[in-house]
Amino acid sequence: MRAVRTIEGTAVPLDRSDVDTDQIIPSDWLKQVERTGFEKGLFSEWRDDPGFVLNLEQFQGANVLIGGPNFGTGSSREHAVWAIQQYGFEAVISPRFGDIFRNNCTKNGLVPVQVDAETGERLMRMVEDDPTTVFEIDIASRTLRAGDIETTFPLDDSTQHRFLEGLDDIGLTLKLGDEISDFEGRRPAHLPTAS
Amino acid sequence: MAGKTLSEKVWDRHLVHSGDDGDLLYIDLHLVHEVTSPQAFDGLRLAGRTVRRPDLTLATMDHNVPTSNIDQPVADPISKKQMDTLAANCAEFGITCHAMGDPGQGIVHIIGPEQGLTQPGMTVVCGDSHTSTHGAFGAIAFGIGTSEVEHVLATQTLPQSRPKTMAVTVEGDLQPGVTAKDVVLAILGRIGTGGGIGHMIEYRGSAIRSLSMEGRMTVCNMSIEMGAKAGLIAPDETTFEYLEGRPHAPEGADWDAAVADWKTLVTDDDATFDKEVVIDAAEITPHVSWGTNPGQVVPITGEVPHPDAMVDATERNAAERALDYMGLAAGTPMKQVPVDTVFIGSCTNGRIEDLRAVAEVAEGRKVSINRAMIVPGSFKVKDQAVAEGLDKIFVEAGFDWREPGCSMCLAMNPDKLAPGERCASTSNRNFEGRQGRGGRTHLVSPAVAAATAIAGHFATPADLEN
Numbered sequence A: 001m002r003a004v005r006t007i008e009g010t011a012v013p014l015d016r017s018d019v020d021t022d023q024i025i026p027s028d029w030l031k032q033v034e035r036t037g038f039e040k041g042l043f044s045e046w047r048d049d050p051g052f053v054l055n056l057e058q059f060q061g062a063n064v065l066i067g068g069p070n071f072g073t074g075s076s077r078e079h080a081v082w083a084i085q086q087y088g089f090e091a092v093i094s095p096r097f098g099d100i101f102r103n104n105c106t107k108n109g110l111v112p113v114q115v116d117a118e119t120g121e122r123l124m125r126m127v128e129d130d131p132t133t134v135f136e137i138d139i140a141s142r143t144l145r146a147g148d149i150e151t152t153f154p155l156d157d158s159t160q161h162r163f164l165e166g167l168d169d170i171g172l173t174l175k176l177g178d179e180i181s182d183f184e185g186r187r188p189a190h191l192p193t194a195s
Numbered sequence B: 001m002a003g004k005t006l007s008e009k010v011w012d013r014h015l016v017h018s019g020d021d022g023d024l025l026y027i028d029l030h031l032v033h034e035v036t037s038p039q040a041f042d043g044l045r046l047a048g049r050t051v052r053r054p055d056l057t058l059a060t061m062d063h064n065v066p067t068s069n070i071d072q073p074v075a076d077p078i079s080k081k082q083m084d085t086l087a088a089n090c091a092e093f094g095i096t097c098h099a100m101g102d103p104g105q106g107i108v109h110i111i112g113p114e115q116g117l118t119q120p121g122m123t124v125v126c127g128d129s130h131t132s133t134h135g136a137f138g139a140i141a142f143g144i145g146t147s148e149v150e151h152v153l154a155t156q157t158l159p160q161s162r163p164k165t166m167a168v169t170v171e172g173d174l175q176p177g178v179t180a181k182d183v184v185l186a187i188l189g190r191i192g193t194g195g196g197i198g199h200m201i202e203y204r205g206s207a208i209r210s211l212s213m214e215g216r217m218t219v220c221n222m223s224i225e226m227g228a229k230a231g232l233i234a235p236d237e238t239t240f241e242y243l244e245g246r247p248h249a250p251e252g253a254d255w256d257a258a259v260a261d262w263k264t265l266v267t268d269d270d271a272t273f274d275k276e277v278v279i280d281a282a283e284i285t286p287h288v289s290w291g292t293n294p295g296q297v298v299p300i301t302g303e304v305p306h307p308d309a310m311v312d313a314t315e316r317n318a319a320e321r322a323l324d325y326m327g328l329a330a331g332t333p334m335k336q337v338p339v340d341t342v343f344i345g346s347c348t349n350g351r352i353e354d355l356r357a358v359a360e361v362a363e364g365r366k367v368s369i370n371r372a373m374i375v376p377g378s379f380k381v382k383d384q385a386v387a388e389g390l391d392k393i394f395v396e397a398g399f400d401w402r403e404p405g406c407s408m409c410l411a412m413n414p415d416k417l418a419p420g421e422r423c424a425s426t427s428n429r430n431f432e433g434r435q436g437r438g439g440r441t442h443l444v445s446p447a448v449a450a451a452t453a454i455a456g457h458f459a460t461p462a463d464l465e466n
């Protein structure tokens, strides 16, 4: 993973609740065996509509996506995160994220910025009123700044560390190889194997 | 010291390492399918890594497989490539793979339990959100993304932060005609799609204990629709009876040791949950979803709700959008809504007990709509249904009896809804476009789906008697 320390840019307000991963990237797109090319699939069922917020002139070039509550619920498809990232977003803001989606974000360096419902609502109105509002997200202090709003967001220590250092999760776990082997030595004999 | 909940006990058993940086959990069973694994295997190859425990890993093909003419080559070249990629990856890394047409093939969450691979007290993961199904056995089972699939392949562990605990207690006797699906839809109606986020739910109470393993799997399956990390039910005699004699279940002295251990997997009397919800079983009736998220449900005797009456603005906006997409007018009685297609199957309701419930309704009656598909969850389910003669009842009644797979649950194979087509479905997600672009999905139980196929509009089996 590439290190992520600060993000600065503008935002797109996607004012809908319960934007599930089927909406973020419909299942037709999941047949790919590669990890790239998903930007075209992002919200593809909605993109045909010229009035859809991603198509609006004033939001072009934004790198922060603001969603309503329950963003990214539904399926485990990491393709949803790849699509958002490959389209050009570096952070997603929502009052509540689906757990798996949130995890997938942190594995890929897409910053999930969880804010309280009222702040989410205010941010949404703020960019609707002024699309040039600058958003600053700082990982080290877990802070989001936009207009007159300054708020902190949750990010556990190990995820924060991985973001700042750009660390490979698997590499970190493999360092605990001896502990894994010890654990395996203690597993009960009655546990099944699949082979 | 206060006691522990079931989920805490299972979690603690799997701690390889615990520190300031969170927990590292050992994974007892890793299930793999064709959609979320190719990029994970690629990642392993790029880093020069191997699969640590191919013996704890099992692959199957389900999402893309066609459900007819499976003796022919797969027509969609992209689906075919994804399936071939899984087979090649499994061969390269030494993983058992149930390819299309293999007797062990089926939906990933159906085959684990039916082979006896899912057992109490285990940790089970899969690159699929409905892994929560396996929690019916008292296992911690959850869906993971592709990066995590790669992590488990390489290390057989996952770094995790400990979720909170939640109890959903359904106490009392279920009314006749109320099924496990209705129980879980009613729970969803109560707590909504965000109600379980960050929590592992334990389903408790006499109504839950009265369910068969199939029914318990239906309930746990939809934990993810509440946003929960996992859903569990404490193992009991029903669980042990289901497992005994299955191909991967322990035998002899191992069986006795296992059962003795499994009996300790209950929430201690003095344990506390972070969140608790209690539902009266007697109040649950057959349910149907009306909107585009699984929390938007009503009793089948109810009507399409009025968004105007909703106090919460977010909820109201969501309801307005949903009614527009679903082509429904507020106030319409659900039983008057005509249906074009019925889909019976999926990891929620594609098990043998579900098919028996459908056969009971279908016997001696006729389907009155154009398309009513029955897709068994696995070859084992299919063979069992054939052995019981259920397939004949289905065909006789005018149902389309198909080959196993995920099928119209998510429309990655040729089984799709057309835009505007309305479907009563036994699956778990009524999201926009889930069953095909523009398709309209209503979630129901197998019994309601069968009765609806016959009546042509939403109906319960009891409605057919009158």
Ligand code: SF4
Pocket (backbone or CB within 6 Å): B062, B063, B107, B108, B109, B128, B130, B346, B347, B348, B405, B406, B409, B410, B427, B428
């Ligand atoms: S049946 Fe549906 S929900 Fe279940 S694994 Fe297949 S696609 Fe997912």
